[in-house]
Amino acid sequence: MMNQTLKVAAIQQSCSTDKNANLDATEAHIKSCAQQGAQLVVLQELHATQYFCQSEETRFFDLAEPIPGPTTQRMCKIAQSLGIVIVTSIFEKRAPGLYHNTAVVCEKDGTIAGIYRKMHIPDDPGFYEKFYFTPGDAAFNAETQPYPGVAEATRNGFRPIKTSVGKLGILVCWDQWYPEGARLMALAGADLLIYPTAIGWEPNEDVAEKQRQQEAWVTIQRAHAIANGIPVIAPNRVGFEADPTGHSDGIDFWGHSFICGPQGEFLAKASSNQPENLIVELDMARSESVRRIWPYLRDRRVDAYGELTKRYID
């Protein structure tokens, strides 16, 4: 099913308050990546708008869209016209009062191949996501499951989405701090791990702490590649966005998007302060060869992992 090589792209963007202008810019970036041969283009988390979770305001629910909706339709149309697969990320309105942070995969024929609703939801000063997003309960796979009538038994969020370019293990931002999510995606056959992200610094944080945070963000995602023997694609937002309430100093999104291989080796890295498209040709046969020399899946102690489903062992 999969080609031995796969050209992938990650788009690192800054966002204005003008949604259409943002989507126009995204479309231009996607076209540029496709012209350079990208078969899979991954967009950053909530790329159509500024990161509205800096404050808790009911008016921001107006930014949400159903699936399908204007943004997924636009992205699927682009995917179809370019003959590529696009991973988009939207603020999903599932029902009145029920919203998700959702990645949507647009197949090259213009259909939706699947969705992933962010499973781990953060809540920190400046990142008030628990106000906006219900944790995901389901992914659907267009091949095996209808949407929205997904069978309850299969409503496990950690399921890769089958596409014409491979099984995509899509997780979103805060999920990236959880080895459990990455592992479950790998166990379910993911060929790639993908982390659309919106993470940044408090502008007044001290430099050493900024460095620790950004390095930790990179390190833990490289570790997911290593632990599971598959590449990771992590596009992050870049640029400063003010707090609309003026209560905080806003967020300086730290960019530094990257793509790494199955040993965690960097294949491409973006800057911390500029929009940028990363394009890499992945050798998809490398996961098999790396897993042969590092056969971690062989030796997992599944007999001794039962307590991973506990909140705490006390």
Add this chain to the structure above:
Amino acid sequence: MMNQTLKVAAIQQSCSTDKNANLDATEAHIKSCAQQGAQLVVLQELHATQYFCQSEETRFFDLAEPIPGPTTQRMCKIAQSLGIVIVTSIFEKRAPGLYHNTAVVCEKDGTIAGIYRKMHIPDDPGFYEKFYFTPGDAAFNAETQPYPGVAEATRNGFRPIKTSVGKLGILVCWDQWYPEGARLMALAGADLLIYPTAIGWEPNEDVAEKQRQQEAWVTIQRAHAIANGIPVIAPNRVGFEADPTGHSDGIDFWGHSFICGPQGEFLAKASSNQPENLIVELDMARSESVRRIWPYLRDRRVDAYGELTKRYID
């Protein structure tokens, strides 16, 4: 129970074929670390001997010792005389034909605080550990469990060992590639993660592959610190050891021992080719403050992790 600061040491050694000479050198290093204030000293994996798993030979079972046995008695005596805690690593003979790769914690009063039997056992060319070591089925905690009569219900290997300097989440070498082990130790209250290691390169491997391997080894262990918000101490063997059978070119153990804090930040790093003692004063209150800004334990999706006990989801 715990001091706010804890001075810890990791000893990176090379080993000769003379076990007593190795232990003499180790003792001198431990004393040096204690003189510099170390309260906890961690030794590398199987530090008393050369790494005998380069080949499969029944004669090497003669190297194994019971617990207590000569090496643990010697280490416990040193621990008592210096008033420190020592993590030693031995080839354990549990019964005729039943051997383990076991970390033993010597308390400052000279008693054994607990043992950890390596749970994940590798088997790769040059690292034929499945021939020698039965995977661990138990850890025991001196406070709550007798040894050897550990109740079957509590024979879960991923249990930190309670000591006068904190709860030590000890794992061994190949375990370091498994986020599951680190997480279970953290969930069971580990204050630190400790990875006695013996890892190296095939001497003729190309330079880029060597670099990827060593960097992956560092990266995944830093990620365990990050994911769990606790420091990691990882002492590794250094120096070249020949394959006694002459069938391979031996192993160039890559050293590069390190200690990192709860954000994965390096606190000390050793070279790749020299014996070295790393000594660091850990601020044990930092785990609490890091977990407040990165509250990963709060948001784990324990409702969706059940399949982590599956070999594969197919």
